[in-house]
Amino acid sequence: MTDTTLAGVYVSRETFDRLTALTALLQKWNPAINLVAKSTVPEAWGRHILDSAQLYRLAPSQPHHWADLGSGGGFPGLVIAILAQEKDPGCRITLVESDQRKATFLRQAVRELGLLKVTVLAERIETLSPLAADVLSARALAALPQLCHFALRHLSPEGLALFPKGAQHLDEVAQARHDWHFDLSTFPSDTDPAAVVLAMKAIQHV
Secondary structure (H helix, E strand, O other): OOOEEEOOEEEOHHHHHHHHHHHHHHHHHHHHHOOOOHHHHHHHHHHHHHHHHOOHHHOOOOOOEEEEEOOOOOOOHHHHHHHHHHHOOOOEEEEEOOOHHHHHHHHHHHHHOOOOOEEEEOOOOOOOOOOOEEEEEEOOOOOHHHHHHHHHHHEEEEEEEEEEEOOOHHHHHHHHOOOEEEEEEEEEOOOOOOOEEEEEEEEEEO
């Protein structure tokens, strides 16, 4: 296999192989830790790898610090770290996961996949020191109003938040606008016709 395109991102064979290795790690660890729903493991490439990879092309070029909250099984955080190692090697990646067992998996995956500039923090998002990230992501973590709280704490003033959301995203946006101001762009998901990615900036409490 030569270079290929993955969710709109041109990647090398080495990057593709790392993503394939990540699916193997997921299959190995999931029975013991329940990193993702068991039913999604056979479809991991589409449900988790591609769904995570699509965030990368929505981010600004050459970010300095990307933080992923509630990283769990590494989606999107580990996928972003794999892509960044090829595309933006200067970018630091921080994976935040309060569950110690899942954090152990993340650290093991970082080692086995040979990922550089990746830090795993086994701490609570609410009490973690502000990260001042250029890009902030969170997948299947919380409702949008709560994500706005997290973004206010951990996103730099000029930063971008990327939140994949499902079919109820319009309701979540309406709910969040009761208490929050933000600039919003909505992008259709590559992997689910009912889902979107919310790209948010200038998040401030009303």
